[in-house]
Amino acid sequence: MLEKTFDPKSVEPRLYGAWEQSGAFAPTADPSAEPFSIVIPPPNVTGSLHIGHALNNTLQDVLIRFERMRGKAALWLPGTDHAGIATQMVVERQLAAAGNMTRRDMGRDEFVAKVWEWKAESGGTIVNQLRRLGASCDWSRERFTLDEGLSAAVRKVFVTLYKQGLMYRDKRLVNWDPFFQTAISDLEVEQKEVEGAYYHFAYPLEDGSGEIVVATTRPETMLGDTAVAVHPDDERYKHLVGKCVRLPIVGRPIPIVADDYADPEKGSGAVKITPAHDFNDFQVGKRHNLPSINVMDDFARINDAAPAEFRGLDRFVARRKVVEQMEALGLLRGIEKTRHMVPHGDRSGVPVEPYLTDQWYVNAEVLARPAIKAVEEGATVFEPRHWEKTYFEWMRNIQPWCVSRQLWWGHRIPAWYGPDGRVFVEETEEAARAAAREHYGRDEPLRQDEDVLDTWFSSGLWPFSTLGWPEKTADLERFYPTHTLVTGFDIIFFWVARMMMMGLHFTGEVPFKRVFINALVRDAEGKKMSKSKGNVMDPLELVDEFGADALRFTLTAMSGQARDIKLSRQRIEGYRNFGTKLWNATRFCQMNGCARAAGFDPAAVKVTLNRWIVGQTARTARAVTEALAGCGYDEAAGALYRFIWNVFCDWYVELAKPILNGADEAARDETRATAAWALDVILKLLHPVMPFITEELWAQTAQEGAARVHDGFLMTAPWPDLPESLIDPAADAEIGLVIAAVSEGRSVRAELNVPPSARPALLVIEADPRQREVLLANASVIGQTLRVSEVRVEATAPEGAIPYVVEGATLALPVAEFIDLAAERARLAKEIGALGADVERTARKLSNPDFVARAPEEVVEENRERLAEAEAAKAKLEGALARLAGVG
Template sequence: MTLSKSYEPQEIEKKWYLFWEEKQFFKADPTSLKPAFCICMPPPNVTGVLHMGHALVNTLQDVLIRWKRMSGYETLWVPGTDHAGIATQTVVERHLLATEGKRRKDFTREEFFQEIWKWKEKSESQILNQLKKLGCSCDWSRLCFTMDKERNLAVCTLFKKMFDDGLIYRGDYLVNWDPISQTALADDEVEYEEKSSFLWYINYCFEEAPEQFITVATTRPETMLGDTALAVSIRDERYKHLIGKRVIVPFVKRSIPIIADHLVDPSFGTGVVKVTPAHDLNDYQMGQTHELDSINIMTPDGRINEQGKEFSGLTMQEARVAIVDALQKRNLISRIEPHNHRIGISYRSKAIIEPYLSKQWFVRVSQFKDRLRQVVEDKKVHLIPPHWENTYFHWIDHLRDWCISRQLWWGHQIPIWYNKNNPDQILVFDGFNLPLEVQKDPDQWYQDEDVLDTWFSSAIWPFSTLGWPHQTQELKKFYPNSTLITGHDILFFWVARMILMGEYVLNQPPFPEVFLHGLIYGKSYWRHQENSSIAYLTHAERLPYELGQTPPSEIHSKWEKMSKSKGNIIDPLEVIDFYGTDAMRMSLCASATQARQIDLDRRRFEEFKNFVNKIWNGARFVFMNIEDLSADHFATGLDLSILALEDHWIFSLLNRTIQSVNGYLKEYAFDKALSTAYDFFWNQFCAYYVELAKPTLANPASPSRENKQKILSLVLFSSIRLLHPIAPFVTEELFDKIKQKLDSQIENKTDPYTQEALISLKRPACIVSNYPQAVLEDIRFDVEETFTFLDQVTHAIRTIRAEMQMPPNMAIDLFIQAPSHDEQRMALEKNCDFLKALTRIQSITFTEDVQILPFSAQTLVGSLKLQIPLPQELKIREKIRLVKEKEKLIQQQNKLRTQLANTHFLEKAPSSLVSTLKDNLFQAEKKLEETIEKLDQLED
């Protein structure tokens, strides 16, 4: 059986994914007696298509699922999508405005819902197709959506349980208000930016003495329209005599008191602050303490309301300008200073967040602070990498009650009904359809119009996807989930809240481990325009630079978060189409270090496309050389009595590689797992062992030939199963080819390698075969040490060949000088065939005497002196090389001697550095002597 000359991924990927689905290899059996391994997919938002971040997180999950499936676990990977309230509603609103010229308010709530559901169906279909192209082995029969019927029941059940337990309440509270989306946001949904602004010093006149005033420093003059007090620090002696006095708020002519409070920083500004309880968190707390009025001056769309008198109708930013101008005209601003301060930005709409007093629903998460801390401190949940624990604890220490209501249409509508005649009478419902009271008298009741925060339904994802609130077999078998893989950016949004809900609902955290991967960055390229603006390069313009071409000086670049506007997005589908899925998956695994940032270099895809081709070509070589090996002959096993050094070596390395890869996958070190397997297959198996095997394979009379064929087959078969979780398509194709060639009905118990291979060959596909396990007794460090020495000799000979520019097909002679009892010499004497196979040596001569050949290239390896006689035509070339080497060594010597003669340097330099320099000088002197000796020989 032979393979095609090149690997063509497109048809092979399509063929095998359909086969896996048809055979239902992804389906989980909750009644299985196998140990369980379960992952719930972080559900992608139904806002569009998948990006490279989705490709990363789903590749890593699939690697673990495939690894555990092959390792004997009953695996369940639950797929799903997220309704993503604000994000999806915003996207659909923009779409309707662009395509139909309609806004949300042009639809009824039901009509708008229909539009979003149509969008959801289309987007979800695209997402699922993309996940399948990635090779994701999810149990598609269990596909979930955060707003489907089953999840809605779970959400309503949880809401009622928390309401009945006093953990959900409604109240007036200062929230983070997004005036574009016109909804409240939780603290975690607000991003902060440092902005350059000003500090305005405003004079407030005393009520009893209008000609006198007190000066207040503020960053937000526009909110003075809602001021209900001025405040000074309790500790500030400067203003003690003014506490209890009253001042007049400009424009609105409101009389307000001067109060004292510990929240005031006496070093800020003048030490006097304005208190606007409806529009600042600290002010709200002071308002509660001092029973101040809370006057809201803002409409939901971010404009000044009727409380603002002549400023009514202006946006908050417009009001700032107008109010400062009016204050200056009245001589009420004493000075203005530049000032930097942090402002909140909506993570979705990018609107400036306004603190806003409104009636909202909250979860009393502060009651869970101790439990949330304890599960991580007690290692019930391991955060990986562990440095995220400090970030997690910081969040818990500053935890506030969670605002869960959103002023949107898209989402789980809050399951509370109000009696129209008695608003204090409410119904909390946890079932399908409508409460019985509402069904009986629908005109008497109305449902709360707000919807729940998206993260409320996501917080119960690990168990709602398993059938909760019903006590299902799936919940019993697969909860808690085995692990979670997600980006570190949603540690608070999602991970912490899942821990909270798991502890609250099921008294058990939802997973024992969380791997928080870094965020993917792409390289942005731009040039400066004449107007000082930046112009980002298009995809076509930047592509040559991404593939390694050096950009001209006027092109600048840096790694940044992927963004359409910056043009640094890498589309996973485009990568798959050009490089193949396996190459992309390998590239992502190689990039998945435990760093916070992943700089995704496009050249990685090229590198791993080459590796996929190497796997294919390595397998092709094996198939070409085992054509006469029958399945039954293969099944008889290895003749362990005739294994050569290189055979013991490759089995030792194979087992060590298997041990390491299993260990690295357990530690979520995906990059190390891949690099270990990559190095073994390419640099050890293909580059060395295959070359060593060639002479034996080419000799039909060799008694070791069939053994070599079997070893090649076994190592290849182990390698493709080892790589399958990361590169499932090429390995499945090769598994199938090997199965066709070597599957036998004969049982074997002669050696563990053949025995294990025959068991796996009985399986219908690689995806459900056995994952390789190390034969620990065959890890031979003594063999590897000998082989490392032989490799050093090989490298030295190859270096001479390269420096002398000897043609690859030129056969050479090798002379080795060392005492007969020398261990390294004896190791070489036993392995002459090894050297001959790898270095094109036709003869090897050992001698004890120092024998200087008339014209030869010489080098030292350990205790051995190697000499290779050279053709006369290379003499001039070698002389030129040695002269250059001599000059270089003399310069190096002089530089080192100058440094070591400098007493000032010797006094300041660490002793370790001085010791290193002395050693370098000794080595340079020794090498110079050898070079001069070689030159003298050439002269002779």
């Protein structure tokens, strides 16, 4: 017999350990099984499980468990990303805390060894946290982006791209983090609003005929100005185009150029151009062949290209000094305070500089073409489909991809330089030396490139490198292309697109057939979670409090396409109660002798109630199967919830009680067997979403007396494949009428505050012969569930009876003797009035365009939901009041 309650804290680790030890997470070796593979979006090795991870990995696990039970060779391949900058930062901070030491004090080799040491001791915490969530990854195949196999793939790809002319070195602007002294990707840049100012400076014309005024928020960059731009159609400046101004402080003449980038409506209409320190200016500089003068070093200090008095100054100290000198020269025309967005390094927290450096680049435009075509032609499909637009917008306007980083932790770039600067790009140092020997005719000293590769470069190879490429492994042959990628919208550019480019270029096939973009998890008010707001929800704390199943079901149920998830503890608690409801229903079945019958055939049941539940089970199995196959996670969860809670636990169990307690032995035995069969199907259908409680119930109900009904795990049991012929329309109609009569009768009782102890009769006033027959035949169960004294046919409703209609039949409850009619009318009228005022107030707010435009999106949505709820409640009470209108 089951314990009274399910204890997740003791059950979850025991079950997970048994699953993992059994090898059940590995794909079946059956060569006839259809492959179905998912690669995990590799979390950072420095990471710990946050709520976004919990959502993403729950959805992957639901899908992989579903396909595993469907008999497919289901592989969920796990791993972690070396996370170059994040991991290096962790270890550098440890060094600083331990003895005020830097990586440069240690030297490269010793520092990298220290990082590997940290990785062995502390890295991969998130992997164990995923286990707590129930993630059924094949841990025997776990990969790491810096393991030898993946490193070999990275070197192969780099060298191949270089020899194909698609990898090259160039001097371009990058996002530069002065704290880490490295280029960083757009994804690692965080925009922050800060206090700042527009400084209006006058640049004197070289011929002394006047001046032109420009504005900047970064005065220090003027030291590297190489032009002033005006719009070609701006009449104010047409006569100046081609002339020069004398750059203040520096004294260098710089030209005035005509370019569409200058906005005549903004400020003076003239803009300073600093190609080495601004992305837009860089493009202007290319169009006009302007020199690019870098005036900063790697630490964002002013370098030797600037006047002597500025050299070595921090950029912000230099800013103040430039403003002071411009004022002293009489060229400061104003300071306009402002708040503006400034890019910051998301790890370092310092402002990022657009910085001109030599870096390695991939010709992404060429690689993007087949990746665009693959999505256009449907070889890879996005769900929801509207995310394809985001993908196309970026891919069709793609820029060269900067893949080098000035870090020590990562894949070292396989490029060696000879004494004359010639580069030799090979997979190994031995091959590079051989190439150099062939070139020079003798051995020459070679120096390997100091940089490492962008983390996104190695993770861009993830779907095929993890399966053993460039070796032609059995896993690569069997599981590539992968089937579904589950990921967030924020890395469509940075990861999804790059996997598409790399996968197609190096394997000739798309890396995945479907990309499911999961939602963003917000707090209960719809606000984005952040530590500063104090509204972050820790998934591990939620698992401790409610169990993994409750969190998983909540995330699955709320993961509807194209909408964010508003997560609250109340929701998770509600779904924990759902698990408790199933547990209690299973205990009820056990206590009433519900046992699996050998050779049970659901198509052969005779009792109407059993024919009904068999059909409802088949209908639900079909709905859940179709939903999960199409990534309709919320639809699957909704179908499961309605069926398990409302249909099975509330109605079937309740309606079965008279049969289980009755004298008809054949009906009793059939109902016991049917209940046990339906429970088995329920456990299978629910398992992908709530694996722990279902596995425990499966194990606890496997032994019946001396007989063992089934062996093995539920997670490897076959998925229910129930024919549509099990659906019985006649049984649906009969039990549907009983349920409708009871449900609507309960609503009447609740609306009118009829005491639970009151036992009025249920009167059948108008009904066709079939309906009368059904209601009278089920009088006993209706009496128990609706708490009525009897069910009888009457020609008319007596005074004091409340009529209601179900499926065209008019029924009535004589309740006047149990309630104060006048008081009820007054109560309902008062509540309707209060709800009406709330409706009017909320509707007025939502009809105000200013409110809708200015209020946060979550506040507007909250008001819409409030209006809908108030309108529905008001309509319900108005219906109740109308029922009382004809009652004396």
